[in-house]
Amino acid sequence: MPNGGSNSAAAVWAVLRKECRSEWRTLYGLSAALLFAVTSLTAVSMAAGRLADRTDILAGLFWIVLLFATLTSMSHAFVREVEGHTMLLLRLIASPTEIAMGKLLFNLIFLGVVELVLVPLFMILMGAPAPPWGPFLAVLALGTVSLAASSTLVSAVIAQTRGRGALFGGISLPLLLPVLAAAVNGTRELWGGHPIASSLRLLAAYAVALLAASLLLYDHLWED
């Protein structure tokens, strides 16, 4: 009998490992993300100095840098497959949901790695005060899940269209605005010593909604 039984977890795991190996070999996204983070933070630091007393600006700046450092790389999750003509290979060996879940997990890891560098770098270069780490990491984690889920979904939707670059921005912006608003608000309130429960609830609800919508949509993405 054929030797190719379906095992979704194994397929997702294999796609995730492939993504990690490919990124490790090419450093396609990581180098671009870290270069953007370092240069933008250095430039702002040189222009405005340390902004320890302007936590409202720091909160916005942190999420702007994280968003722009990672979004371009994550938008290529599926675009690279189309442009490298490897989408057919993927479609022949896994379901769209398995492929997308593997790529979503990779994007989460990718964001985590960038944040590992970005957070301490941001604290040092911008002179940001140390936040209460528990709530800060909660805001960061929920914002990260929403960012990864949104960019993976949009990347999958636009991958086989013409004018992908323009479409990615156009579709991502309305999807990401609520995340950015809640994340910036939560981070600012954290530094101000205020409660952030409402921001956390909004981020959590949005992350769950994005993940649920993704799971519902992925299997219908590439039906010709």
Place this chain on the structure above:
Amino acid sequence: MSTAAVAVGVLRLAGDGVTHRYGARLALQPVSFEAGSPGAVAITGENGSGKSTLLRILIGLLRPTGGSTVLEVGGDVFEPRRRRQVTGLATPELSFYEEFSAAENLLFAAETRGVSDPRGAVRDALEAVQLNPRADDRVGEFSSGMKQRLRLAFAILHRPAVLMLDEPGSHLDDAGRAVVATLVQTYSERGLVLIATNDPQEMTLAQRRIELRGRGLGSPA
């Protein structure tokens, strides 16, 4: 391959009035057929008649705009979404990750497919297409003929019940064409092989033929 003697049981592949349009353009005129195992069937027709489109429909990548298809293997009916489990496709449109070696590409495919012994399956597939000496070379360094052999290895990696070969001899030398002939013989003895081709030599590998009556390139719809 050591698995050549393992039969797939009763296999039936049928199409009833299968047709496909890309927008206003008719890509595949209605075609009906029935095929089973063991055996090999050649799908022929002029350029643009829909040979590749038909294979994509049969493997479940493309939904026909008209008609229906049935694939039954060992009493189990495979809906289009599940067909990749029991079918293998080698087509010139198939590309690999150039930063990975041939073995790494196949290992990724085998693990994703859930093959029980992925490393063994990769070794067997590379041996079958005589590509094992270059297993660890990056695909980006491969010639077009070697890439075509890799496509064949990819198609047989999970020992499919239905092997679909789209222009299998393209870019291949005589030794490569002999590999194709061996694969067709092996897989037609244990299952069904579909060969989309206009090459008279490749047509002789099949016992039956489905001729598509397409409009070809001369008069697009």
